Each structure stands twice: as C-alpha cells, then as structure tokens.
Amino acid sequence: AQSVTQLGSHVSVSEGALVLLRCNYSSSVPPYLFWYVQYPNQGLQLLLKYTTGATLVKGINGFEAEFKKSETSFHLTKPSAHMSDAAEYFCAVTRNTGTASKLTFGTGTRLQVTL
C-alpha cells in the first residue's frame, strides 16, 4: 500500500519569502510522485512530477521538488512566494503497475501568502 503525509494543513508565508511544503511518502515499490495545486472552485493542476531520473524536478510557476529516497520525502519549494501562489497543494503517489491514474493523495496544505 502507498500513502503520503503532508505535514502542516496550513502554511503562511510573506510575499517574497521561501515556500516549503512538506511531503513524505510510504511505498513498497519505487514511487512516482506528484504535486498538484487547486485554486478555489477549480480542479487540480499538475505542478511537477517525479518518475525516474533526475531527483530535482522543476515545475511550473517557479516550483521545484527534490526526491530523497533516504528520507522518503518529496518536499515542494519556491524561492520567493507571490500572492498568486495562495491555493491548496496536494502531494500524490502512484506506481507504474497499470495504476497510472490511481493516485493516492495527501490531505493537502493550504498556502496563505501575506503582504
């Protein structure tokens, strides 16, 4: 079974500050990991994904995440927060055994950006 844990249901940062959203996973097989963002009254949009290869993954809107197998982590970062980054962020995991669309999501982290 696979699972993800997102530490912190709410994170507040000042505009221009570093954004760090934490995600730890549990998987018995090599995981595929994703970060999605959800704006109010909208669906989810993929920020970035890790499947194989380079462990530092760059995504859209200046976000990036690093896959650390030894720490079972896939934390999301952005050097400088913008007001438009305020949204809910979900970490998700799956594995490549024909369950490509069966993602297991974390509980989400709501990011607030203040002036």
Place this chain on the structure above:
Amino acid sequence: KAGVTQTPRYLIKTRGQQVTLSCSPISGHRSVSWYQQTPGQGLQFLFEYFSETQRNKGNFPGRFSGRQFSNSRSEMNVSTLELGDSALYLCASSFTSGGAVGELFFGEGSRLTVL
C-alpha cells in the same frame, strides 16, 4: 485544445435519489478517472476507465458506478444518495496506455449537495 468538461457544475439532490455526472475528456485522451473530494476524507479515487473498460476501482460501495462510451466520454452514477455523498466529484483524463504514468488533467468538478 478544450480541457476536461464536467457537467453539471452544481446540483442539489435529496436523500434516496440518484444522480448522474458527466465528463468529457480532452480530445485524444482515452483514460478517464473519477475522484471524490470531501473536507473529511480528502481526495479519494473512485474508478478509472480506459477504452470503455473499468481498469481500476477504489473502495467505494456498489452505489457508485460508472461507464465510458466509445468517444471516451464518461458518466458516473450514484444511487440511493446519502448525506455523506455530498462532495466535489472530479474527473481527470489522461493519454495513458499500457500503464505508462502520464499527467492527469482535471476538470473543475461537479459539486453535489445531498439534503
């Protein structure tokens, strides 16, 4: 290219009724997945259809069913509605084949309220 379209966007039903939600995937996408999003349980996988066949199923009761048509459009049905079925139902499409891990493209969801 049009995105994933879900209809209706909002609907209100009463306990015991049934509901059908529709999802039109991105043109060329053959995989359609459904997720339920609630404040208490978060995002949970319902099922996935690929080429008119249910490929994966989550842990939901038999009241939840779905189907996919030859044009890849999908419907999900919930019978004998319960208060706990109130949720945002998200559809996602993907160009996955053979279990390859692809990006999920989500619609804006259908928000169901059961009274």
